[in-house]
Amino acid sequence: MNKSTNIVWHQSSVKKADRENLNNHKSAVLWFTGLSGSGKSTLSSALESELFSIGTHTYRLDGDNVRHGLNKNLGFSPEDRTENIRRIGEVSKLMVDAGLITLTAFISPYREDRDRVRATLAQGEFIEIYVKCSLDICEVRDPKGLYKKVRLGEINNFTGIDAPYEEPLHPEIIVDTENQTLEESVQMIIQYLKEMQYIKGTS
Numbered sequence: 374m375n376k377s378t379n380i381v382w383h384q385s386s387v388k389k390a391d392r393e394n395l396n397n398h399k400s401a402v403l404w405f406t407g408l409s410g411s412g413k414s415t416l417s418s419a420l421e422s423e424l425f426s427i428g429t430h431t432y433r434l435d436g437d438n439v440r441h442g443l444n445k446n447l448g449f450s451p452e453d454r455t456e457n458i459r460r461i462g463e464v465s466k467l468m469v470d471a472g473l474i475t476l477t478a479f480i481s482p483y484r485e486d487r488d489r490v491r492a493t494l495a496q497g498e499f500i501e502i503y504v505k506c507s508l509d510i511c512e513v514r515d516p517k518g519l520y521k522k523v524r525l526g527e528i529n530n531f532t533g534i535d536a537p538y539e540e541p542l543h544p545e546i547i548v549d550t551e552n553q554t555l556e557e558s559v560q561m562i563i564q565y566l567k568e569m570q571y572i573k574g575t576s
């Protein structure tokens with residue numbers, strides 16, 4: 374709902390296309406989604422390093438980090454998760470407008486919320502990457518000890534346990550972190566970005 378009235382959109386004289394030309398690559402959001410422990414942070418971080426090393430302008434937004442600041446007033450109820458993703462979507466849109474390849478690492482469990490972000494961006498600017506990993510393996514990995522806390526009854530509404538995760542139906546990319554190495558997943562995404570001409574490169 375828009376509470377503001379009497380507001381008028383102001384066009385910038387420097388356009389997204391100008392920034393993309395200057396950067397020598399397109400801008401887009403790489404939207405990583407998956408269970409806690411599936412590998413969103415690890416993979417998006419490794420990919421950002423790789424993109425940075427080949428001269429790409431990037432920025433990465435990560436669930437835990439954003440919840441320390443911009444979204445510190447939000448919890449894990451369905452409504453708060455929806456608002457979390459809405460805000461991240463808006464921030465991502467600004468970053469795409471700024472010419473960046475933006476990487477986001479949020480569970481983003483609801484299909485409708487992800488699709489809403491997709492709908493705010495232009496065709497091809499939202500690249501959904503499903504970081505696929507079974508709940509069993511995520512729980513074995515338990516990088517932050519959160520699943521252990523869930524089993525001890527210390528955390529409620531945990532995604533995959535007592536809160537839903539809706540798998541993407543038609544993601545642009547699926548990485549299977551149970552069966553692919555980190556490097557294989559990074560290269561798979563780099564390959565996609567080259568093939569679809571977001572970044573320059575052979576193939």
Ligand SMILES: Nc1ncnc2c1ncn2[C@@H]1O[C@H](COP(=O)(O)OS(=O)(=O)O)[C@@H](OP(=O)(O)O)[C@H]1O
Pocket residue numbers: 408409410413414436437440449453454455457458478479480481482517519528529530531532536
């Ligand atoms: N109840 C519950 N459910 C899921 N996750 C929880 C919960 N409580 C805390 N955490 C920690 O918060 C991180 C998820 O935040 P997100 O902003 O990505 O979540 S969401 O997209 O709004 O669902 C998540 O980070 P990742 O493990 O990196 O996914 C957890 O570290």
Ligand SMILES: Nc1ncnc2c1ncn2[C@@H]1O[C@H](COP(=O)(O)OP(=O)(O)O)[C@@H](O)[C@H]1O
Pocket residue numbers: 407408409410411412413414415416478514516549550551553554555558
């Ligand atoms: N192929 C892989 N890809 C990504 N992470 C992996 C892989 N194999 C094992 N891991 C491990 O799984 C854990 C994933 O944790 P993290 O990246 O924080 O997940 P998320 O951000 O989705 O919660 C890390 O400890 C990482 O080292």
